[in-house]
Amino acid sequence: MTFVVKDNCIKCKYMDCVEVCPVDCFYEGENMLVIHPDECIDCGVCEPECPAEAISPDSEPGLEHWLKLNLEYAQVWPNITIKREPPADAKEFDGKPKKLESYFSSQPGQGD
Amino acid sequence: MKIDSISEDGIARLVDRFYVKVRVDPQLGPIFERVVRGNWDSHLEKMRDFWSSVMLTTGRYKGAPVPAHLRIKDIEPRLFDRWLQLFEETCDELFDGEVAEAFRAKATRIAESLKLALFFRLDRASTREQR
Numbered sequence: 001m002t003f004v005v006k007d008n009c010i011k012c013k014y015m016d017c018v019e020v021c022p023v024d025c026f027y028e029g030e031n032m033l034v035i036h037p038d039e040c041i042d043c044g045v046c047e048p049e050c051p052a053e054a055i056s057p058d059s060e061p062g063l064e065h066w067l068k069l070n071l072e073y074a075q076v077w078p079n080i081t082i083k084r085e086p087p088a089d090a091k092e093f094d095g096k097p098k099k100l101e102s103y104f105s106s107q108p109g110q111g112d
Numbered sequence: 113m114k115i116d117s118i119s120e121d122g123i124a125r126l127v128d129r130f131y132v133k134v135r136v137d138p139q140l141g142p143i144f145e146r147v148v149r150g151n152w153d154s155h156l157e158k159m160r161d162f163w164s165s166v167m168l169t170t171g172r173y174k175g176a177p178v179p180a181h182l183r184i185k186d187i188e189p190r191l192f193d194r195w196l197q198l199f200e201e202t203c204d205e206l207f208d209g210e211v212a213e214a215f216r217a218k219a220t221r222i223a224e225s226l227k228l229a230l231f232f233r234l235d236r237a238s239t240r241e242q243r
Contacts, residue, residue: 001225022165022173039178042225043166043218081174 002037009054011093015083017046028080028109036074078111114208130202
């Protein structure tokens with residue numbers, strides 16, 4: 001059991017989650033974060049912290065694809081535990097549909 | 113009177129009381145004594161930080177519990193069940209209904225998740241060794 005980061009993180013990347021996570025299991029891409037499913041202990045602290053409501057438990061139906069994406073990129077992107085300023089245009093992208101198809105970047109972020 | 117809100121004080125009392133039970137438990141006691149190796153003060157402090165991070169989102173604990181548990185020799189799924197049983201018992205002794213339930217719910221999820229992470233991985237590891 002794990003939590004997963006979903007579509008609405010893309011281009012928003014508020015990063016409030018990384019400060020509260022007790023087990024440092026967030027990894028940073030260029031424009032989104034992911035959770036390492038093997039490190040997450042399912043405590044759920046991050047879920048209500050996300051202003052974009054982009055984190056859910058993987059027990060919710062229909063998240064298989066996001067679980068795969070989280071696992072894949074958690075293994076290649078750098079770890080992030082310290083929050084930085086979110087992108088200047090984060091608010092404009094908050095809530096836009098289908099961001100994965102239009103904006104997702106597989107490039108790593110800067111990490112801590 | 114039972115504690116009716118989630119606070120640092122309540123967490124400290126929970127942790128102290130819970131580990132008194134753990135240390136005298138025939139199943140858990142010996143394993144904890146072996147791993148903690150006399151450093152109970154720092155272990156209890158770490159556990160207060162952990163529960164403070166989980167219940168009050170203070171971010172005070174920063175650690176990697178999955179690898180920490182993977183290093184423990186002779187760890188078994190039934191020990192997680194016993195751990196949870198004692199934890200729930202302690203919650204019920206100290207906290208009123210809703211507060212006890214909030215702690216129990218988190219502990220259940222975390223124990224289950226650690227159990228899966230540990231034994232699913234061990235299974236994968238042993239399958240690989242057999243090939």
